[in-house]
Structure formats: structure tokens, C-alpha cells
Amino acid sequence: MIKLEGITKTFPSKNGNVTAVNNVNLHVKKGEIHGVIGYSGAGKSTLIRLVNLLEKPTSGSVSIKGTELTSLTPEKLRQTRQKMGMIFQHFNLMKTATVYDNIATPLKLLGYDKHEVKKRVEKYLKIVDLFEKQKSYPSELSGGQKQRVAIARALSQEPEILLSDEATSALDPETTNSILDLLLKINEELGITILLITHEMNVIQKICDYVYVLENGEIIEESSSIELFTNPRKQTTKKFLDTISQRKLSASLISQLKLNGTVTRLTFIGENTGQPLLAQVSQKFGVEPNILTANIMELKNGIVGNLVIHLVGEAEQINASLQFLNNQGVTTVEVEGE
Amino acid sequence: MEAFIQDWLPIIGQSVIETFQMVIISLFFAILIGVPLGILIVLTRPGQAMANKVVYQLLNLFINIVRSIPFIILLFFILPFTKFLVGTTIGVQGVIVPLVIYTAPYIARLLETSLLEVDSGVIEAYKAMGIKTRQIIWNVMLREARPSIILGLTIATVSLIGATAMAGLVGAGGLGDLAYRFGHLRYEVDVMYATVFILIVLVQGIQSLGNRLAARLKKD
Numbered sequence: 321m322i323k324l325e326g327i328t329k330t331f332p333s334k335n336g337n338v339t340a341v342n343n344v345n346l347h348v349k350k351g352e353i354h355g356v357i358g359y360s361g362a363g364k365s366t367l368i369r370l371v372n373l374l375e376k377p378t379s380g381s382v383s384i385k386g387t388e389l390t391s392l393t394p395e396k397l398r399q400t401r402q403k404m405g406m407i408f409q410h411f412n413l414m415k416t417a418t419v420y421d422n423i424a425t426p427l428k429l430l431g432y433d434k435h436e437v438k439k440r441v442e443k444y445l446k447i448v449d450l451f452e453k454q455k456s457y458p459s460e461l462s463g464g465q466k467q468r469v470a471i472a473r474a475l476s477q478e479p480e481i482l483l484s485d486e487a488t489s490a491l492d493p494e495t496t497n498s499i500l501d502l503l504l505k506i507n508e509e510l511g512i513t514i515l516l517i518t519h520e521m522n523v524i525q526k527i528c529d530y531v532y533v534l535e536n537g538e539i540i541e542e543s544s545s546i547e548l549f550t551n552p553r554k555q556t557t558k559k560f561l562d563t564i565s566q567r568k569l570s571a572s573l574i575s576q577l578k579l580n581g582t583v584t585r586l587t588f589i590g591e592n593t594g595q596p597l598l599a600q601v602s603q604k605f606g607v608e609p610n611i612l613t614a615n616i617m618e619l620k621n622g623i624v625g626n627l628v629i630h631l632v633g634e635a636e637q638i639n640a641s642l643q644f645l646n647n648q649g650v651t652t653v654e655v656e657g658e
Numbered sequence: 659m660e661a662f663i664q665d666w667l668p669i670i671g672q673s674v675i676e677t678f679q680m681v682i683i684s685l686f687f688a689i690l691i692g693v694p695l696g697i698l699i700v701l702t703r704p705g706q707a708m709a710n711k712v713v714y715q716l717l718n719l720f721i722n723i724v725r726s727i728p729f730i731i732l733l734f735f736i737l738p739f740t741k742f743l744v745g746t747t748i749g750v751q752g753v754i755v756p757l758v759i760y761t762a763p764y765i766a767r768l769l770e771t772s773l774l775e776v777d778s779g780v781i782e783a784y785k786a787m788g789i790k791t792r793q794i795i796w797n798v799m800l801r802e803a804r805p806s807i808i809l810g811l812t813i814a815t816v817s818l819i820g821a822t823a824m825a826g827l828v829g830a831g832g833l834g835d836l837a838y839r840f841g842h843l844r845y846e847v848d849v850m851y852a853t854v855f856i857l858i859v860l861v862q863g864i865q866s867l868g869n870r871l872a873a874r875l876k877k878d
């Protein structure tokens with residue numbers, strides 16, 4: 321559906337060129353939700369703006385449903401953009417227009433007749449649950465409600481693709497969740513393919529099938545979200561994961577615990593919380609597992625459990641225990657101390 | 659008092675009409691020229707839809723030059739042009755041309771400021787929806803800028819009223835001319851006070867009308 325190949329974007333600036341996006345490849349299949357996560361300045365906004373050619377790539381190809389965008393005439397490009405909705409961090413609604421007009425204006429400009437405009441505005445206001453607010457002005461709405469209007473505006477053109485540039489970054493956690501639920505609903509019920517960018521790991525956790533980690537304009541790691549949550553490889557990825565779980569124990573505590581035994585992080589996929597396995601380990605190998613931290617994360621496509629345990633016992637028995645856990649499909653990683 | 663009104667009402671009334679004529683006609687043409695000029699200067703700015711350095715800088719230069727000439731000088735400076743355009747350099751007709759040339763660049767500048775204040779995010783959102791630049795200008799930029807444009811036009815109108823005071827120099831009459839002729843040259847101070855009073859009321863009225871209209875359109 322969306323395919324970026326070898327996309328690079330360089331901005332000229334006073335002190336040399338800035339490469340905001342560097343040789344990025346990305347492929348979002350129909351009906352999937354993909355997320356790009358990265359810190360501020362990583363090039364996320366530039367990347368998503370390249371998808372609908374709000375930013376022209378310096379090199380590389382952008383193809384939407386098999387059509388190469390970079391070679392389209394302005395007229396054809398406008399037509400393609402009509403099939404791609406976009407939502408933004410700051411909503412980008414007209415302040416002087418009511419909720420109704422904010423959705424109706426683009427439709428009218430795109431040439432839909434009065435009747436159709438009204439039908440669509442009402443339909444999508446209902447979908448985002450704001451039908452009662454149609455006469456309000458944006459200044460009379462909360463952040464979450466404004467984003468709902470923006471989503472309705474995007475949906476009213478019945479796009480096949482939705483691009484989201486930090487749509488929840490200006491919202492509180494609870495409102496963020498309700499917007500994410502709405503995006504999931506749009507994806508599931510209307511079958512809209514979504515590409516989003518964010519700096520919040522919980523956004524990825526909640527709705528993404530697949531993740532790209534962007535750093536200095538490059539994708540440094542990519543995988544399905546389950547894989548990313550269970551087996552992060554790059555330091556930046558681990559740091560993002562630390563933001564949503566108390567994965568971190570102080571290095572001095574770890575060093576102290578390591579005086580007798582090991583400190584190990586266990587990651588499970590699925591409902592299996594690990595408790596029964598630990599009991600088995602204890603019985604089988606005569607080691608004593610103590611749970612230091614535990615959490616369970618609900619991802620879009622499954623559940624990932626995370627345990628940090630202190631295993632006390634003979635070195636040989638500990639190794640055998642870890643081996644056993646590995647065989648049961650549990651990822652084990654030793655936690656570093658000082 | 660009654661005698662004063664009896665004597666002067668027709669003359670003052672005539673002057674009010676002349677002032678209104680000059681302001682309304684000049685404002686009409688100044689808007690007709692100033693608005694497209696303002697839009698053009700925004701669009702040709704670097705990074706905008708029709709970015710064009712040469713046009714942008716020429717427009718800027720032109721606006722700055724006209725804006726730096728005091729009206730009284732402009733009035734005489736363009737006499738030949740006025741003559742060429744309307745066939746006369748005196749009377750209301752003769753003063754309209756310099757008034758328009760004086761006000762249009764001012765309106766262009768004010769409009770430019772108003773349009774640049776429009777949230778670039780909204781414009782980007784409309785671009786992303788595949789809407790034509792022309793439609794974005796009319797239906798998004800001008801619409802969102804309305805409150806600020808109204809305030810700008812109010813300022814331009816007030817400054818236009820000020821400029822009409824000098825219209826007497828080419829025999830176009832008006833309130834400013836009345837105050838000057840009778841108040842200053844003939845020491846009929848009452849006439850001067852009355853005229854000044856009317857001007858104050860006029861300016862106040864226009865300003866509060868503008869403010870109220872802008873407030874009504876502004877929704878945040």
C-alpha cells in the first residue's frame with residue numbers, strides 16, 4: 321500500500337546540508353498499522369511528509385498502491401492525496417469555522433454536492449462520537465475532541481490510508497488512549513491502512529503491528545511489535561522500552577545481588593506469566609528464583625510478560641535452569657550490574 | 659447655537675458628504691488593488707506556493723517606496739499620472755487617484771501581515787487533502803484571516819480619512835478642508851471645533867465598528 325524505497329531528504333542550511341531522512345525503506349501492507357518511533361529531531365515529521373509528498377524527496381521512490389508519486393503531475397498528485405488522510409499533533413483545524421464546517425469545507429472544495437457533504441459530515445461525526453458538537457467552534461472543544469474532528473475530517477474523504485504525525489502527543493494519557501482506540505476502530509472497521517509516527521512507546525504498544533526505530537534519519541531497527549518488545553536489539557530501542565515499564569533496577573543493587581547468583585530478565589510471549597515455569601525451575605534444579613520486577617504489556621497482537629529475577633543457587637544449576645527456560649520459549653538476558 | 663447650526667449645517671453637511679465620497683470611492687479601489695497585491699506578495703514569498711524572488715522583491719520595493727512618500731507630496735508628485743488617468747487633477751475625481759495609490763500599498767501590507775498570521779498547519783492540512791492552492795487562498799487563508807483583515811481595513815480607513823484632509827489643496831473639499839479654510843484662514847473657530855468633533859466621532863465610530871466586527875468573526 322505504502323512503499324518507500326531508498327528515500328533520502330536533505331535540507332540545505334547555512335552551515336552545510338542537513339540530512340533529515342537517510343536511505344529509508346518502508347513497506348506498509350494493506351490494513352496494517354505501522355509505527356515509526358524516534359526522538360525529537362530524528363526526522364519523523366520529515367519522513368511522514370515525504371509519504372504524501374508535502375516534502376519532495378532528494379532521492380528515492382515513494383509509491384502508493386503501486387503508483388510512483390514522485391513523477392506524477394501536480395493534478396494527479398492532488399488526486400492521490402485525496403485518498404490519503406492526514407492528522408497532526410496540533411489538529412490544524414480552522415479556528416473561525418464550526419466543527420461542521422471544518423469537515424464540510426474540504427468536501428465542498430473537492431466538489432461533492434450539498435447532499436453528499438451533509439451525509440458524510442454527519443456520518444463521520446457519529447463515528448468519532450461528536451455529532452452533538454457540530455455547531456461548536458474548535459476553541460470550545462478539548463484537545464481530544466479537536467483531534468476527533470480532525471480524524472472525522474480525514475475520514476470524510478474516505479481515504480484508504482491515514483497518516484498520523486504525532487496525533488496524540490499533545491494529549492493527556494487518558495485522552496491518548498481514547499484516540500488510539502478510535503484509530504484501532506477505524507483500522508478494523510473501515511480497513512484503513514495507518515502509518516503513524518510518535519515518540520511514545522505506548523502508542524506503538526497499543527496499536528502497531530510493525531515498528532521502525534528512527535535515529536538521525538535512519539531506521540536502525542525494525543520488526544513486528546511483538547518481536548521488538550521481546551527482543552530489542554539497539555540501545556535506543558531499549559531506552560524506549562524503559563519508558564513504559566519499570567525495567568530499570570539500580571546498577572548497585574544488581575551488583576550486590578550478583579554476589580550470590582545471577583540477575584536475569586525473562587521475556588515471555590502469550591498468556592503465560594511465567595509463574596508456573598519458575599516453580600518448575602525451583603523444583604527441578606534446586607535453585608531459588610526471586611522476582612525483582614514484573615510486568616505484563618498488552619500489545620495489539622499479543623501479550624508480552626517481563627520478569628527480572630534473581631536466581632540463587634549453584635552456577636551449574638543456574639545455567640541448567642536458564643537452558644530449560646530457553647527451551648520453553650522464554651528469552652533470557654543477563655542484566656548488567658556496575 | 660441654533661443660528662450657528664442654521665448657518666453652517668449646509669456647508670458642514672456638504673463637507674461630510676465629500677469626505678464620505680472620497681473615503682468610500684478610494685477605499686473601494688484601494689481594496690481592489692491592495693488585496694490582490696497583498697495575496698501576491700504572500701504567495702511569491704520564499705517557500706510559498708508561487709515563490710518567486712524577483713517578483714517578491716519588486717513588489718516589496720514598490721510598496722516601500724510608495725509608503726515612504728507623505729501623502730501631500732504624493733498628491734503633487736503624481737499629478738501627470740492623475741491627469742492621464744481621470745483627465746483632471748482637481749475636485750473629488752482628481753484626488754481619488756492619489757488617495758488610492760496612497761492606500762492600496764498600505765492595505766497590501768496589512769493584508770500580508772494578516773495572511774502570514776494564518777496557522778501554516780491548517781494550510782498544510784488542506785494541501786495534504788489535495789485541495790488547490792487557489793481554493794486554499796480563498797477558503798482557508800482569507801477566511802481564517804478575516805478578523806485580522808477587518809482590523810487592518812479599519813486602520814487603513816482611518817488613515818484614509820486623515821489623508822482626505824489634504825484634498826482641499828486640489829479643491830476636493832471635505833471636512834479637513836473646511837476646518838482649514840474657515841477655522842484657520844478665517845478664524846471661525848467654532849467651525850473648526852465642530853469639524854474636529856465630527857471627525858473624532860467618525861473615526862471612533864469606524865474603529866469600534868471594525869473592532870466589533872472582528873470580535874464577532876474571531877472564535878477563539
Ligand SMILES: Nc1ncnc2c1ncn2[C@@H]1O[C@H](COP(=O)(O)OP(=O)(O)OP(=O)(O)O)[C@@H](O)[C@H]1O
Pocket residue numbers: 331332333338339340358359360361362363364365366367519
Ligand atoms: N524545512 C526544513 N529546513 C531545514 N531543516 C529541516 C527542515 N525540516 C526539518 N529539518 C531538520 O531535519 C531534522 C529532522 O526534523 P523533523 O521535524 O523531521 O524531526 P522530528 O523527528 O519530527 O522531531 P520532533 O519530534 O521534534 O517533531 C531536524 O534536524 C530539522 O532541523
Ligand SMILES: [Mg+2]
Pocket residue numbers: 364365366486
Ligand atoms: Mg515532528
